Amino acid sequence: MRVFVGVKRAVDYAAKVRIQADKKAVDISNVKMAINPFCEIAVEEAVRLKEKKVAEEVVAVSIGPKQAQEVIRQALAMGADRGIHVTTDMRVDQELQPLAVAKIMAALTGEHDPSAWLLGKQAIDDDSNQVAQMLAGLLDWPQATFASEVEVSEDKKSATVTREIDGGLQTIEVPLPAVISADLRLNEPRYATLPNIMKAKKKKIDTVDAASLGVDLAGQIEVLEVSEPATREAGSKVEDVDALLAKLKADGLL
Amino acid sequence: MLTRAAMRVASRGASAAALTPARHMSGATTGLLGGNNAVGDIFTPTEDHKQLREMVRAFTKAEVEPQALEHHRDEKFNLPLFRKLGDLGLLGITADPNHGGSGMDATAAVIAHEELSASDPSFCLSYLAHSMLFVNNLSVNGTEDQKARILPSACAGQTIGGMCMSEPGAGTDVMGMSTRATRDGDDYVINGAKMWITNGAVSDTELGDHFVVYARTGDKGGASDLSLFLVEKGMPGFSLGQRIKDKCGMRASYTAELVFEDVRVPAATHLVGGPDREGKAVLSMMRNLELERLTLAAMSLGIARRSIEAMNAYARDRKAFGSSLNRFGQIQRLIADSYAEYAAGKAYVYATASALGLDSAGNRVDSDGVKLYCAAMAKNVADRAMQTMGGYGYCGEYRVEQLWRDAKLLEIGGGTNEAHQKNMARDLSHVETLP
Ligand SMILES: Cc1cc2nc3c(=O)[nH]c(=O)nc-3n(C[C@H](O)[C@H](O)[C@H](O)COP(=O)(O)OP(=O)(O)OC[C@H]3O[C@@H](n4cnc5c(N)ncnc54)[C@H](O)[C@@H]3O)c2cc1C
Numbered sequence: 001m002r003v004f005v006g007v008k009r010a011v012d013y014a015a016k017v018r019i020q021a022d023k024k025a026v027d028i029s030n031v032k033m034a035i036n037p038f039c040e041i042a043v044e045e046a047v048r049l050k051e052k053k054v055a056e057e058v059v060a061v062s063i064g065p066k067q068a069q070e071v072i073r074q075a076l077a078m079g080a081d082r083g084i085h086v087t088t089d090m091r092v093d094q095e096l097q098p099l100a101v102a103k104i105m106a107a108l109t110g111e112h113d114p115s116a117w118l119l120g121k122q123a124i125d126d127d128s129n130q131v132a133q134m135l136a137g138l139l140d141w142p143q144a145t146f147a148s149e150v151e152v153s154e155d156k157k158s159a160t161v162t163r164e165i166d167g168g169l170q171t172i173e174v175p176l177p178a179v180i181s182a183d184l185r186l187n188e189p190r191y192a193t194l195p196n197i198m199k200a201k202k203k204k205i206d207t208v209d210a211a212s213l214g215v216d217l218a219g220q221i222e223v224l225e226v227s228e229p230a231t232r233e234a235g236s237k238v239e240d241v242d243a244l245l246a247k248l249k250a251d252g253l254l
Numbered sequence: 255m256l257t258r259a260a261m262r263v264a265s266r267g268a269s270a271a272a273l274t275p276a277r278h279m280s281g282a283t284t285g286l287l288g289g290n291n292a293v294g295d296i297f298t299p300t301e302d303h304k305q306l307r308e309m310v311r312a313f314t315k316a317e318v319e320p321q322a323l324e325h326h327r328d329e330k331f332n333l334p335l336f337r338k339l340g341d342l343g344l345l346g347i348t349a350d351p352n353h354g355g356s357g358m359d360a361t362a363a364v365i366a367h368e369e370l371s372a373s374d375p376s377f378c379l380s381y382l383a384h385s386m387l388f389v390n391n392l393s394v395n396g397t398e399d400q401k402a403r404i405l406p407s408a409c410a411g412q413t414i415g416g417m418c419m420s421e422p423g424a425g426t427d428v429m430g431m432s433t434r435a436t437r438d439g440d441d442y443v444i445n446g447a448k449m450w451i452t453n454g455a456v457s458d459t460e461l462g463d464h465f466v467v468y469a470r471t472g473d474k475g476g477a478s479d480l481s482l483f484l485v486e487k488g489m490p491g492f493s494l495g496q497r498i499k500d501k502c503g504m505r506a507s508y509t510a511e512l513v514f515e516d517v518r519v520p521a522a523t524h525l526v527g528g529p530d531r532e533g534k535a536v537l538s539m540m541r542n543l544e545l546e547r548l549t550l551a552a553m554s555l556g557i558a559r560r561s562i563e564a565m566n567a568y569a570r571d572r573k574a575f576g577s578s579l580n581r582f583g584q585i586q587r588l589i590a591d592s593y594a595e596y597a598a599g600k601a602y603v604y605a606t607a608s609a610l611g612l613d614s615a616g617n618r619v620d621s622d623g624v625k626l627y628c629a630a631m632a633k634n635v636a637d638r639a640m641q642t643m644g645g646y647g648y649c650g651e652y653r654v655e656q657l658w659r660d661a662k663l664l665e666i667g668g669g670t671n672e673a674h675q676k677n678m679a680r681d682l683s684h685v686e687t688l689p
Contacts, residue, residue, distance in 0.1 A: 034308070070301070077305060191313055194343025194356040197305045 001115035001156050001176070003046045003055045005080065006105065007062045008092065009071045010036040010125040023225045025094055026125075035071040038120025040078075042182040044189040045150060046118050047079035054152045057081050059114070063104055064092045069205060076200035077192035083205035084108065086213070093125035094223055096210075102134035103215040108208075109139055114177065115156070121146050121181040132181035142174040146183040152176070296604040299361055306362055310369040313342060322374035325506035326656045329499060331380060332506065333414075333456060340411020345385050348545075348612055349393040353401045354409035360545060360610040363390075364552040364603060371556025375660035376506040378553055379667075383452035383507075384408070386549050387542065388415030391466050392484075394613045395538040397528045400484065404464055413463035416453035418485075418512060419539070421446065426673045428468075428539075429476075433514060435469040435483060437521070437532075444469055444483065444517040447495060450667070454510025455497045461487045461512070468539065471532050482526040482535035483519055491517040503659030504667075537615060543669070544621035548610060550668045551603045551624035554632035557657045557664075558596040561632075561639035564654050565589060568643045579642065588638040596635060599628040619681045622674035629664035629671070636661045 011017055011026070012034040020027045035043075049055040060075035062068040063086040072083035086104055090096040105117060122129035136143035144150075144161035148169065151160040156176065163170045164183045174180075192200075210217060238244045248254040298304045317335060325332050339345050348363050349355025356362075363386065370378040389408050392415075393401060407413045424430040433446025446469065448454075453462045464486045472479040485492055495511035525531050526538065566589055569580035579585045606620040636658040640647035647654050665671050 070304070073301065074305065074308075191309050191342055192305060193309070193341060194306065194347065194358070196343075197302055197309070198351075198356065201302070 001055050001152075002057045002059065002113065003049060004059050004061055004105075004108070004112070004114040004117045005039070005042050005046045005075065006101075006117065006119040006131070007039040007043060007060050007071045007075050008036040008120070008123045008125075009033050009062060009064050009068045010093065010123050013037060013124060019226050019228060023227065024223060025091065025226055028091070028093070033067065033070075035074050036120055036123045036125070038122060038124070038182055038184070039071070040074075040120075040189045041184070041186050042118040042120050043075045043078050043080060044187045045147075045182055047190075048187065049150075049152065050079065050081075054156065059084060059112070061086065061105070061108065063088060063096065063101060063210060065089055068092075072205055073200055074192055076203045076205075077197045078190060079196070080203075082203055084112075085205050085207045086210045087207055088210040088217070090210075090217065093123075095219055096217065097219045097221055098128045098130035099134055099220055100215065100217045101131050102138055104210060104213055104217075105131070105135050106138040107213040107215055116159070116177055117179045119179065119181045121183050132179050136179040139177075139179070142178045143181075144172060144174050144178060145181040147180050148183050148185045150180060150186070296601070296608055297365075299608065302358070303362060303365060306358070307365045307369060309342065310344070310366050313338075314369050314373045318370060318377060319373040322377065322506070322656065323650055323653065325374075326376060327505075327650060329501075329505045331456065331508045332377060335377070336380060336384075336414070337411035339381060340409060343409075344381070345411050346389055346393075346405065346409030347385055348390045349385075349405055349409055350401060353393070353405035354407075355389070355393060355405060356409075359607075360548060360612060361604065361607040363545065363549050364555075364607045367549045367552035368555045368559070371553040371660075372560040373556075374506065375553055375557055375657065376504040378556070379504050379507040379660075379663070380453055382546070382549050382553070383416045384414055386545050387417035387452075388464070388466060390545060390612065391417060391538065391542045392526065394541060395482065395527050396484075397526075399523065400526065404484070408464070414453050414456055415464045415466075416451050416462050417542070418448035418451050418454075418465050418467040420448065420450045422449045422511070425450075426670055429479065431468065431470060431480075433467070433469045435471050435481060435519075437471070438518075440522065441518045441520055442469075442471075442483065442525070444485065444491075444514045444519065446514050448512045448514075450498070451510050451512050452507055452667075454512050455494055455508045458497050459494065461492070461494050461510075463487050465512070466526055467514075468535055477536040478533040480535040480539070481532050482538050484524045484526055485514070485517060485519060489517050489519065491515040502662060503656070504663045505659070540615035540618070541613060544610060544615060544617050545612065546668045547621045547625040547674075548603065548607055550664050551599070551628040552607075554625075554628035554661065554664055555596070555600050555603060557632040557661050558592065558599065558628075558635040561636045561654055561657050562589070562592050562596060564647075564652065565592070565639040565642040568646070585642055588642050592635040592638050595631045599624070599631045603628060619678050622669065622677050625664065625668065626671055626674040626678070629661070632664060633658070633661040 012032040015032045017026045046058040050058050058080040060072050060080040060083045062072050069085055119132045132145055146164045147161045148164045149162035158173055158175045160173050293301050293304055321332055343356045344366055346355035347358050347366055351357035408415050421431050435442040435444045456462055467483045467485045468480055470479050471481040493513050495513040498509045521529050569585050570578055572579045603624045606624050610617050636654055639654040640658050646652045
């Protein structure tokens with residue numbers, strides 16, 4: 001089976017972001033970018049499927065500007081076989097929105113015939129958590145979101161997926177092909193070792209212009225304003241419990 | 255323990271919540287050294303270097319940092335963690351890819367040392383002794399047979415290596431060494447002692463696995479007196495004199511005295527570079543010293559970076575006399591001077607790395623120069639961090655105490671400050687105009 005994995009290039013988890021002067025977006029002009037951590041988990045799972053001889057081929061797909069190739073290279077260094085870079089100059093943290101991403105992935109699906117899409121459950125830039133669900137809808141495939149365990153059946157016709165849901169864990173079985181989204185505890189991604197970084201240089205990345213796929217890339221949501229979280233006001237100290245109660249009452253909190 | 259990914263997702267949330275108001279953020283990215291580390295700048299010549307840095311940084315944060323304090327306190331070398339560097343391809347970072355190495359350049363070596371030292375300089379010193387002083391030395395100077403026999407296991411971390419130059423009675427004065435190898439039939443017989451050998455021991459009683467050992471094979475009083483031998487654990491007469499304890503710093507790296515009593519090594523296989531290399535070790539020594547000094551300077555960068563991060567955060571968060579410490583001029587000087595010196599040192603190290611071929615000698619002014627400058631820089635920066643952090647800085651838990659101790663070694667090991675000054679002044683005496 002062939003597994004497609006989505007890898008998004010997002011602001012690095014440790015980077016401090018600030019907001020553009022026009023308040024229309026986060027300023028990403030000189031910010032460290034990295035593979036979205038949930039996507040990294042999805043790559044790891046796909047590579048493990050390959051190591052278990054469940055998958056024959058793992059293809060890493062990233063949509064974005066030229067630099068998106070960096071995260072594809074990282075996926076290749078982790079063990080993916082080849083990459084597809086769908087090029088666009090739209091900002092992937094806000095202009096290119098989940099529905100358009102899902103449509104692009106659906107278009108690639110028709111052409112390449114994967115047996116599964118493995119995606120991160122969400123990206124840490126826009127935190128949308130929508131692409132996997134929309135992609136499943138567009139393809140009319142089953143979806144298994146928030147996976148913490150994935151087991152493909154011996155005949156490779158279905159997968160048993162443990163999902164992290166509010167009440168605990170839910171185990172479902174989905175026929176393949178399916179869309180699976182990775183949650184945090186699915187696995188611990190490996191490091192891209194130096195020998196594998198070197199090997200990855202020889203692996204192929206195909207480039208496709210997003211505009212050539214015949215899908216509507218326009219955003220459905222307009223960003224009116226981006227603002228920083230409110231800063232926390234300094235607290236105050238009280239002498240004793242009585243004073244605390246009095247203050248809470250005075251502030252109308254009790 | 256949080257998984258690596260969990261750490262990232264969690265701290266992403268935390269940093270978003272802790273967004274500081276815009277006026278504080280205006281200087282947050284630091285031009286040359288901050289931001290994106292774009293491929294093509296001197297710190298990141300290629301995409302490979304970028305991926306290397308990301309990998310080592312992630313590994314350091316997740317696996318080196320959590321063990322550093324305990325191993326520093328207990329003077330314990332973390333052998334299992336060391337072996338993991340082999341899985342990552344770091345132990346043979348510059349070594350021949352045909353023999354298990356990763357075939358990267360001096361800049362890559364600098365990146366690895368800088369990143370590891372930001373959490374644990376003493377762990378990094380053991381890494382340096384193995385990867386630069388032993389593995390790289392053998393990869394550059396050894397025969398194909400020697401490389402094929404030893405490098406794969408050394409690159410994988412199955413065996414631990416080191417380099418023996420210093421002696422109880424001769425350090426800076428290398429040519430004054432007294433360890434002697436005497437030709438006897440098809441063998442050389444080595445007698446003497448070596449001192450301060452990093453990775454000389456892997457426990458209180460057990461030797462490291464293999465060593466390159468400089469020994470005297472002549473008495474002409476010049477460069478042709480020295481030869482380089484391979485000596486391995488288990489050879490009769492080769493023993494651990496003592497593991498040296500209670501060092502000021504680099505406490506998680508094992509340092510040992512090694513004793514050679516009639517150690518018999520076959521000339522055909524154990525003279526590094528082949529049987530015709532008697533009396534020709536000085537070139538190998540010069541080549542390797544350049545890389546050693548460069549990577550020791552790279553360790554200074556990691557120490558300084560971490561120290562600056564620590565003092566900067568502390569000076570921002572700690573309040574005294576109604577304001578943050580970083581509002582006081584004296585503290586501002588500690589922070590700003592440290593940053594500027596760090597940035598200058600970093601530029602010097604990476605510029606020197608880009609010019610340093612692994613198999614050539616001839617960069618001595620700058621390979622001595624980077625270490626001379628950066629060792630003092632790191633020591634001063636760590637000291638200022640400790641000063642900024644007051645009593646907290648003086649205690650192990652806040653981590654700069656280890657950095658402060660470890661930094662001092664860089665003014666002694668791999669050549670003392672005075673040795674660098676001597677070399678540089680001698681080389682510069684032939685120069686009329688500087689570029
Ligand atoms: C933790 C640690 C790890 C080490 N690891 C290794 C290793 O793996 N392999 C190895 O071979 N060695 C190793 N060394 C040894 C190190 O390289 C030596 O300590 C160093 O070269 C200095 O030699 P020395 O200690 O004999 O001091 P000396 O050479 O005796 O120097 C003492 C003082 O005299 C000064 N001095 C000496 N000559 C002159 C001169 N001509 N002009 C002015 N001043 C002078 C020195 O600068 C110094 O200040 C290590 C040392 C330490 C502490």
